[in-house]
Amino acid sequence: MKISIVGAGAMGSLFGGLLAESGNEVTLIDVNDAHIDAVRTQGLRLATDGGDRRVTALKAVRPEDATGFPDLLMVFTKTLHTSAALSGVRHLIGPGVHVLSLQNGLGNVEKIAEFVPLERVLIGVTTWPADMVGPGHVHSHGQGVVRLMAADGVERRFVSQVAEVLTKAGLDCTSDGTVWAAIWEKVAFNAALNSICAVSGCTVDELGRLPDGSRLANEVVTEVLSVALRLGIEVDAAKCRANVASAIDHHRGHKPSMLQDVLAGRRTEVESINGAVVELAGPLNIKLPVTETLLSLVRLAEARSVA
Numbered sequence: 001m002k003i004s005i006v007g008a009g010a011m012g013s014l015f016g017g018l019l020a021e022s023g024n025e026v027t028l029i030d031v032n033d034a035h036i037d038a039v040r041t042q043g044l045r046l047a048t049d050g051g052d053r054r055v056t057a058l059k060a061v062r063p064e065d066a067t068g069f070p071d072l073l074m075v076f077t078k079t080l081h082t083s084a085a086l087s088g089v090r091h092l093i094g095p096g097v098h099v100l101s102l103q104n105g106l107g108n109v110e111k112i113a114e115f116v117p118l119e120r121v122l123i124g125v126t127t128w129p130a131d132m133v134g135p136g137h138v139h140s141h142g143q144g145v146v147r148l149m150a151a152d153g154v155e156r157r158f159v160s161q162v163a164e165v166l167t168k169a170g171l172d173c174t175s176d177g178t179v180w181a182a183i184w185e186k187v188a189f190n191a192a193l194n195s196i197c198a199v200s201g202c203t204v205d206e207l208g209r210l211p212d213g214s215r216l217a218n219e220v221v222t223e224v225l226s227v228a229l230r231l232g233i234e235v236d237a238a239k240c241r242a243n244v245a246s247a248i249d250h251h252r253g254h255k256p257s258m259l260q261d262v263l264a265g266r267r268t269e270v271e272s273i274n275g276a277v278v279e280l281a282g283p284l285n286i287k288l289p290v291t292e293t294l295l296s297l298v299r300l301a302e303a304r305s306v307a
């Protein structure tokens, strides 16, 4: 498959590297010149449980230098950069191009559908982890899965082809119609752990030092999933609470991305996580006091840290 990935940071490079290794024609597209130059000159250094190696059979370019129409365009920027990134590669979105988002948060379909008809948008969720070590160097340890579907819910051959291509690359992908429940459960998990850590400065395991950490996290999960349930999405609140408890017990020293962003003086994804849920809850007359307070606190932390 001819695959272009716009936003080739930690996740985009992991997916791009694995997809290139399994024989696809991959182009990484990013505005980070140091990363693009490193991949172009030395290949992508990819450290996974499968080994530490360099992937050279892939292209790396800035958006304005990308050419041709891919079969699949994956968007892997942080959600606040989706629209700018798609504007930058508008010239790649030909009549047959499908666009896939496995980004966290809500609102991804709506942003992509401004650039491509809804029937060519694929949406999903992934539990694969990845970190940027430095320019041209990404690592990902542990296992994950991908679940995806057509954004309009219609079963199409192309969607299962994408799932097959991702699975062949070792990314363990299924195409199934219950992706929205998984997306909302991940939003609830992130709304809880990311925003509490971002405003408290705690790593995930440090939330377990006082009962307040788990209590607040559980309140956020309950609030967020109450919106999903009202929208008719069959989320599993008990499973989500268990995942949060397990993360607090086991994710020693882990700084969620929202905390990393605040510490680095970058904007966070809070608007597409807590912010998007609060926005959906308003017209439904659902009150989300903890989620909304955390949203305001993260906004304040961002305003202080972003120069």
Ligand code: NAD
Pocket (backbone or CB within 6 Å): 006, 007, 008, 009, 010, 011, 012, 029, 030, 031, 032, 063, 076, 077, 078, 079, 081, 084, 085, 086, 088, 102, 103, 104, 105, 126, 127, 128, 129, 130, 131, 132, 257, 269
């Ligand atoms: P990242 O910051 O490592 O990568 C994002 C990349 O997008 C950067 O390289 C940046 O330069 C690039 N970018 C920004 N604006 C751009 C533009 N206009 N054009 C082209 N490129 C642009 O982020 P990440 O950790 O890879 O996360 C990407 C998405 O995946 C996020 O939504 C995140 O929540 C989600 N996610 C991350 C993980 C993880 O473990 N890292 C796991 C699951 C989901």
